[in-house]
Amino acid sequence: MSLITVIIPAYNEEKNILLIATRLIEVLETRSYELELIFINDGSKDNSEEVLKMLSNRFANVYFINFSRNFGQQNALRAGYDYSTGDAVICMDADLQNPPELVLELIKKWEEGFDVVLCRRRKAKQHGGFLKEITSKFFYRLLTIISDTPIEHDSPDFRLIDRKLVNIIKNLPENDIFLRGLISWMGFQKTVVEYNHGLRINGNTSYSLPKMIKLATSGITSFSVKPLHIAIYLGLFISCLSLSYIPYVFVKFFYGHTISGWASLIVTVSFLGGLQLLILGIIGLYLGKLFIQNKQRPEYIVKSTNMDNKINLNFELQKGRGI
Ligand code: UDP
Numbered sequence: 001m002s003l004i005t006v007i008i009p010a011y012n013e014e015k016n017i018l019l020i021a022t023r024l025i026e027v028l029e030t031r032s033y034e035l036e037l038i039f040i041n042d043g044s045k046d047n048s049e050e051v052l053k054m055l056s057n058r059f060a061n062v063y064f065i066n067f068s069r070n071f072g073q074q075n076a077l078r079a080g081y082d083y084s085t086g087d088a089v090i091c092m093d094a095d096l097q098n099p100p101e102l103v104l105e106l107i108k109k110w111e112e113g114f115d116v117v118l119c120r121r122r123k124a125k126q127h128g129g130f131l132k133e134i135t136s137k138f139f140y141r142l143l144t145i146i147s148d149t150p151i152e153h154d155s156p157d158f159r160l161i162d163r164k165l166v167n168i169i170k171n172l173p174e175n176d177i178f179l180r181g182l183i184s185w186m187g188f189q190k191t192v193v194e195y196n197h198g199l200r201i202n203g204n205t206s207y208s209l210p211k212m213i214k215l216a217t218s219g220i221t222s223f224s225v226k227p228l229h230i231a232i233y234l235g236l237f238i239s240c241l242s243l244s245y246i247p248y249v250f251v252k253f254f255y256g257h258t259i260s261g262w263a264s265l266i267v268t269v270s271f272l273g274g275l276q277l278l279i280l281g282i283i284g285l286y287l288g289k290l291f292i293q294n295k296q297r298p299e300y301i302v303k304s305t306n307m308d309n310k311i312n313l314n315f316e317l318q319k320g321r322g323i
């Protein structure tokens, strides 16, 4: 019997945890799968911790990992992968925007032999507002143009991956990961399932604009140094343009015309000033990444979990089998 792990990052989701857990258990227990449900409580400020404790007392296959503070969804997912023991690992949001019933379809595809099953939103409109839709579209376009890895558009962190890939992610030394890109980069047999993205059941989205910008820059800078190349080409282009202006200035000077046009001068100077700052910022981002990576700090800190036993148990079992 296959063991299916579902990992669910949760930040201030006290009202959704019970709902999603019971729906997943309902969906999966009718089938011949063993389920391991791992909630990663990403430093929630509400009662998520107590709800999870209560839930794990009631269901033997519900586990929780409480972070010491908010480390962000990507790191919560990483913790889920690190602790998971399933043959296939599914990740999904806690807010029921990803329908739990679809899990069966993902598993079916996995059984057909696919190592990666991605979910693509059919109705992106419902995702949450006009601004979010526009920014998300813009982000995926930009990412596809800039990055060296094609990344599925409209695919949130709702997917199934095989244990092979989980083991690779676990052993990657890279930090500040962007899983959507990383999984595309890894290759393997991949398929896409379309679904209707629902509305958030309770609470509000925790992806504010700054958080989205952070995820977007992390996505871009994790996968490509193309922005640096673009900066070089842009610099070259502008230098050539200004060089071509020199003969004109000489001719004007020769005929004794004073150079008027303070406005155009100011526009050019401020434009170039802005451009330089932007490019410095891009270089700074990459440098900052190196700096953080160099410190080798952990991606997340676990405050408490009920998975220690399980990990030890697995270890004992493995020792018992002489592995
Ligand atoms: N989440 C998290 N840490 C964060 C922000 C979000 O673990 O810092 C979780 C959140 O609880 C949810 C999922 O990530 O399960 C997606 O977040 P949200 O629904 O707020 O994003 P949206 O669906 O609006 O993009």
Ligand code: MG
Residues within 6 Å of the ligand: 093, 095, 097, 200, 205
């Ligand atoms: Mg959501």
